[in-house]
Amino acid sequence: MATFFDINLFALFGQLLIGLINGSFYALLALGLAIIFGLLKIINFSQGALYMLGAFAAWIALNYLGISYWWALILVPLAVGAFGIVIERTLIRPIANEDHLYSLLLTFGIALILQGLFTHWYGSSGLSYAMPEALKGGTRLPFMYLPNYRAWIIVFSLLVCACTWFMIEKTRLGAYLRAGTENAQLMQAFGINVPLLVTLTYGFGVGLAGLAGVLAAPIYTVSPDMGSNILIVVFAIVVIGGMGSIGGAIITGLAMGIVEGLTKYFYPEASNTVIFLVMVLVLLIKPAGLFGKEA
């Protein structure tokens, strides 16, 4: 009986750890969305497609240009960020003062176009990205086998999340940014180039999606619909955390990963709905989200 109990406990620990891994993924993606929404008030529905773009860019870089995973980790987010900046300047900027719905529809359209293009070019079966040598293998923990790559995901994405949070909430640049979105005219009167700040922020938020794409490439199939599968979940996380709350997005991302992991253990059929259930409950009790400021 004791062994039986032990095994169950071990399995539970395993699921918790996996939840944490997925959670750090969610956190990274939610962070990008939260920055773009919180600071720029753009509902960026193309975030999932840009995550897909990041994964494809890593694949293309490796297979056509011979750029390794480690370089891709730096270059791809920059490239995706630059792509985002172009989109922001040419497409989003002209409708910046319209209703939020316009940017939602626009970015949704961009996502569909990107997804369609990559399906056309690379097919729907997906591509496989080779795992970098240094991160192959794994460690046998008492309760599960932890692949090195998964451990790397936790460490790396938490580090990126922490740095981003610190930059926005604690540095002077972050303060400018927050002030600029609060009252652009006043900030401009102080000599701050607000439009530039906005463009860079959008590029940064989008770059985070590209980074998540690179992280995902070695473990998931690089396929055109990888972004649309995850986008809705990430949106739910941002809503639960409180639209625009940077810290909230990170913590909620991790928490929802764990909640999902536990659901997969106890009742797998509900695993892709549990986050939405939480979202509904949170919206009913605390409409602004767990960490959001009441409007």
Add this chain to the structure above:
Amino acid sequence: MKRIFKTAATTALITAASLSHASLSDDKVKIGVLGDMGGVYSDITGQGSIEAVQMAVDDFGGKVLGKPIEVVSADTQLKPDIGSTIARQWIENEQVDVISGAVASSVTGAVTKIMSDAKKITLIAAPASHAFTTSGCSPYNAHWSYDVVSLANGTVQPMVAGGAKKWFFVTADYGFGHALESVATGVIEANGGEVVGGVRAPLGTSDFSSYILQAQSSGADVIALANTGSDMVNALKTAAEFGVTEMADVAGLLVFTPNAQALDPEIAGGMKLTTGFYWDMDEQTREWSKRYMARMDGKLPSMAQAGAYSSVMHYLNAVEAVGTDDSDAVMAKMKETPVEDFFSRNGYLRIDGRMVHDMLQVRIKNADERSDANDIFAIEKVIKGEDAFLKLEDGGCEFALNQK
């Protein structure tokens, strides 16, 4: 009185029909190709299926009984309602005589119903469910490439017989996955094995690590993946990453050639699976596949695409032979003529609509065995059609059993 009139009218019609020799409705044969053009199954059907059908028409000479053959196509977006709407429109307004393809069992179920009501033939080349020739059978269905039963018999049976007794299922949580799981479970239990557990993963799950972990702790000999497309690829990748493939076998129950091509040989090498067609089997398959690939930018044909060609060709031959495109006459001819071509070996269209043909048990080659990127499978065994597919008596297709 009414009855006499009816009989007279029928007799007159039949006489009229037999008098005019080559009688085609509206002076052409129109083939409608229904496919998934931009979704998850677009690589295994999509443009490739349209091209395969067009290729069959071209090879046939573009004309049947001296009249043109026309091919039209549409995207069902994997939605049954869209599929039905298109099928209805094709029949009512566009004089489509036969539908080829129809992807996903859910869409096909809706389409075959409309087609049967209109007494038109559906050439089912891509879907997996065996319902179209069992509980949901119709005299107008011809199910071509494979079905869940042949997959389970081909892949599961030899593994259980070889000593892998304990099975764990990772199943796609919708109709196809459930059907595949239940059929495979039947095969496992009939051969003395047992199912020690299973999880139902929603379609489009990107992270399978939780499920793989559960599979691992179940102590199963084999983890059976009752899913397909990118779900299957992701599950297998995760199994390899978590070191499960070293402790247990992983069996992919529905792996299309393009999916297998997308798998890293380091992970998938050695995995056994069942397929209805492989391009590199012999001279005949290679000859056809090379012509297909020349039209498709070098993309390999899936069994659904090859099956689409084979079924359309068989249909056109039957139309030519009976001299009409009347569905009943054509179907009778199709069922009476053996199906022997590059795709089908020892094949025949059974009375319930099942095209029984030899299936292939293949093994995914390791990296060092491959001569190029298209060299994917090693053929292990040819499974006789009779052993692969469900017997007519066990299928429960009412009209077929009555007719018999």
